[in-house]
Amino acid sequence: MLLIKNKRMTRPMFAYTKKILESVSFDPKLFCKELEKALKQLLPYEIEQLRNWLLSFTEEKPELKSCLIYVNQ
Numbered sequence: 001m002l003l004i005k006n007k008r009m010t011r012p013m014f015a016y017t018k019k020i021l022e023s024v025s026f027d028p029k030l031f032c033k034e035l036e037k038a039l040k041q042l043l044p045y046e047i048e049q050l051r052n053w054l055l056s057f058t059e060e061k062p063e064l065k066s067c068l069i070y071v072n073q
Contacts, residue, residue, distance in 0.1 A: 014046045025061055032067040039070060
């Protein structure tokens with residue numbers, strides 16, 4: 001039960017991370033910086049979700065694809 005509770009509690013962090021990354025996507029350098037910060041805060045399963053989201057998100061923004069190196073390590 002504790003694991004489920006923690007997932008519910010951290011879900012807002014994942015949503016917040018996506019919101020921040022979307023808002024800074026105009027600048028690849030800033031996007032990479034925010035991505036690095038997010039990876040330090042998120043749980044392993046959230047990082048996997050973020051990786052999947054990033055693959056989809058960067059399809060239309062090829063200038064951000066270089067940042068994927070941070071989630072593929």
